Amino acid sequence: MIYAAGVLPNVHASFEVAALFLQAPQPKGPVLRMFRVPGRGDEEAVEKDFEKLLRMQGGRGENGYVVRVPIPAQDALQFDRHDPTLLAKRKDLAGYGSVVTVGELFTRGPSVPLQTLTQRTGLSGQAGAVRILRGRDVLLDGTIASPDPDGDVWTQLPRESLLQVGDLILRSISRPTDRRLVVSEVRSEHLPAAVDERVMVLRPKAPLDAQQIRFILLFLRSPMARALLVQAGVHVLWRDLADLPLPQPDEALASALDDLDIARQRLEEWHGEADEILQSVFIEQSAAQARDRIVQSGQTLRLRIAAADLLDDLGHIVRTRFPYPIALRWRETEAALSTRGAGAAYEAILGTAEILLAYSALIAAALAKEEGVRLESINSIREQLARGRGPGFGDWVATLEEISGKRVRRGLPAEHPLNALGSLFSDEQVKAARRRLSDRRNDQSHERRVDPIDLPQAQADAFADLTTLIEGARFLADWSLIHVTGVHWDAFRGHALVDYRNLMGDHPAVPTNTMSWNSSDIELGSLYLKDRENRLHLLRPFLIGHRCRECRSWSTFHVDKAPQGTVTLKSLEHGHPLDYPIAADPLRHVGLL
CATH class of the missing domain: 3.90.220.10 (Adenine-n6-DNA-methyltransferase Taqi, Chain A, domain 2)
Structure with a gap:
């Protein structure tokens, strides 16, 4: 089939001719070749492209393509209908959720x-x-x-x-x-x-x-x-x-669109308020009254704009919207950077990077256990614990790299948190930043410390890499780390009222919220991950919330040592230890002991 527009004399240039050429089937099987002559272009190049198409047994050229699948007799032969480029686009639409x-x-x-x-x-x-x-x-x-x-x-x-x-x-x-x-x-x-x-x-x-x-x-x-x-x-x-x-x-995309629509409506409301104030500048009886009213009425709008501007500041997002362990470490890093002590700031940067990866890896391990996904990296951590050593930077990286494999996450819904965690190292810049931070952390652990003269530049480079890593983990701001403080089950109605603390931001002193839950399987005192779809995922015993006996601060802990069955936890926030023997059985259940 050859399609060409503007080729008939005395006929409008938009009129397209479709010329059909039939040939007896060839030994390799029947094929359909489709070619559209471009309206403009080098005639010699178009002719060469056509000759190339005649030799092709499949695929697409610049102006045409070959169809090897038999087309039903009742189907149409428009050029675009069987174009592999458009067919691929049709197939790709399923990435939004489903297609009808x-x-x-x-x-x-x-x-x-x-x-x-x-x-x-x-x-x-x-x-x-x-x-x-x-x-x-x-x-x-x-x-x-x-x-x-x-x-x-x-x-x-x-x-x-x-x-x-x-x-x-x-x-x-x-x-x-x-x-x-x-x-x-x-x-x-x-x-x-x-x-x-x-x-x-x-x-x-x-x-x-x-x-x-x-x-x-x-x-x-x-x-x-x-x-x-x-x-x-x-x-x-x-x-x-x-x-x-x-x-x-799908559910995640629909929810995101709802949020965008709500945001658009709020912005339109604020725009209307601002217009109303501006239009009223000269309607008061006196200039003084107009001035006072505009200054007072515009204050709320100015505060809204100031708050919105903060959302473009990555540091503000981390301090207010990231899980407590990461947000606290980031705040301490910013405080260290504001002083003249480059060494302390450099240590804080590397520590924050490790806690970011540790938290992400522990979340990934808890979610994998919930979904019945076996992780070989858990076996490595178990062997280290048996030798009296705790997991470190390399173990967290190994867990996140393992979960990044698509085979491990096969069959999971697109909106499942493991898919987001699996994408953390998919960006090459994030992966390179992680490698450099890992090398720096390894050098510090083995006494290969940075020379004081090179420390300011090393600090700047490390903070740039930490920022890249944080940017890659922005999805953590959409998931809430919650601590369940109360469960009130109503057997007649078949649902529970759950009291919880939303541990997002750089301080553990937060108000208690309440939500409804349609089952009675919520553990009092445990930590949960609440994802974008408001589903709860149990984090115990990978992450345990408890008051630190050393600094008296409420903290999140993970298993650090288990010599001869005595379990010692370690705080993500401060690194303080906590003897916690009742965690032994749950840790055996999930394969860490």
């Missing part, structure tokens, strides 16, 4: 023939008159044009011809240069109304929730949807639209 087609979710709604409208046109003030929406009434910004009593078409129609709340209406005729479909959602304020035959109605077969509708509209209005919509000419046909794939968001 327009025809699976929608049926084609009613439209009114133009001939009928010319015969039955009424006035907007007439009883029972219905507004007819035309293509121009479906606006590019996704809205529907306001009624125009003088310019609109009004008529009387039976109930079955009218639009319904939740219908999507789409311009069925577009320009060749249009990169997006023009589609709007019908709301109650648009009714009663109907559409003419140049507007296509997509009527949901079953009620769709607001999240689904929003995501469908985002996709239909994207250039990707237009590219995937294989159609002849500029007229969108229902048979092509019904076959268009529609990605469906």
Whole structure:
């Protein structure tokens, strides 16, 4: 098949010719070669590309491709329909969650023939008159044009011809240069109304929730949807639209979109408040009154902006939104950097890097145990504990590198926290920063200390690497480290009220919150990870919350030594030890002893 536009004399340049050449099947099997002559370009280069396509037995060239899979007799032969590039894009849509087609979710709604409208046109003030929406009434910004009593078409129609709340209406005729479909959602304020035959109605077969509708509209209005919509000419046909794939968001993506929508609405509210204050500058009776009111009214808005600016500061995010052990260590590192002691700051940087990796690895180990995933790195830690040694920097790295393997995480939902932990070292810059910090920590442990003259530069380089590592672990800010302080189970209602402390930020003194939980399996006093979907994951005995007997501060502990069955824990925050023999059995259960 050869496609070319503008090749017929005395015919408009946009008219495309599709020329079909048939050949007897070859010994290697039948193939279909598709080639589209570009509108512009080097004719010699186009000819060479065509000759290359004739020799190809599969794959894609610059202007064409080869299809080796037999195409059903009833299928269309438009150039884009079987393009491997577009087919790969269709397949990739499943990465959003799942994929359905327009025809699976929608049926084609009613439209009114133009001939009928010319015969039955009424006035907007007439009883029972219905507004007819035309293509121009479906606006590019996704809205529907306001009624125009003088310019609109009004008529009387039976109930079955009218639009319904939740219908999507789409311009069925577009320009060749249009990169997006023009589609709007019908709301109650648009009714009663109907559409003419140049507007296509997509009527949901079953009620769709607001999240689904929003995501469908985002996709239909994207250039990707237009590219995937294989159609002849500029007229969108229902048979092509019904076959268009529609990605469906998974729970994590839907939740993130909800958060973005809420943020957008709040920003619009603040924008409106600011506009209202600005517009009122000169409406007071006196300038002094206007000045005082504007200064006072604008204070809250200024504070909001100041708080929002802090969110661009990585240090603020870590101090306020990262888990307590990491946030505290980061705060101490910033404090050390503000003094002139380069040596103390250098030690604090390396210590913070180790605690970041230790916390991440312990979380990964707890989640892996919960999912029945076996980690060989746990065996290595168990052997070290048996020899009276505790886990260190290399053990945490080994656990995180093991969990980064896709085979280990096979079968887990996309939103599972292990997938985020597994991506920590997927970025080459993060991986390189981790290696350099690991080498520095190893040198310090083996008395290969940095020369005092080189220490300021080493401190700066190490802090840059720590910042890169923290950036790679931003997902930790989305998961809450919580300490359960109370469980109140209601057997009749089948749910519990759980009191907990949200240990996010650089201080353990935080207020107690309460949430509902639909089972009674929550452990009082234990630490849990609460993920983006508000699911709880038990962290005991990999992480244990307890008051430190040395500094009297509430701390998080992990197993550090177990000589002859006597378990000693170590604080992530301060490094203080804690003898904790009751942890022995749980540690044996998870394979650490």
